[in-house]
Amino acid sequence: MKTLIKFLTVISVVFSSAVFAHVHLEKTVPADNAMLMKTPEELKLKFSKEVRLVKVLLKNKQGEKVKFGFIPSKEANGTFSWKLPKLSPANYIVDVTFLGNDGHKMKNSFGFMVH
DSSP, X not given: OHHHHHHHHHHHXXXXXXXXXXXXXXXXXXXXXXXXXXXXXXXXXEEEEEEEEEEEEEEEXXXXXXXXXXXXXXXXXXXXXXXXXXXXXXXXXXXXXXXXXXXXXXXXXXXXXXX
């Protein structure tokens, strides 16, 4: 029984460390599922820790990409932002690919609507 308890303790510590080691997207502007009456002025991403951005795609539901000046980051940062061009009324999706300090590749996405 003591061996089982020790084993479960070790496993829980290992898994909890792995969970806390990963970075996540804390806040976006516009917010996920936002319904906007006009084009947002900027696209802003805030992470729980510093990351390097590999890819950020802004596209409408038909898959048409919107250019907004994204360039992959060479240096890690916790917050990124870009001015957005005028967007047509539509549903938009933002796909984000980023690297944590450990080099772990992660992805996230969120969407918003412009009326």
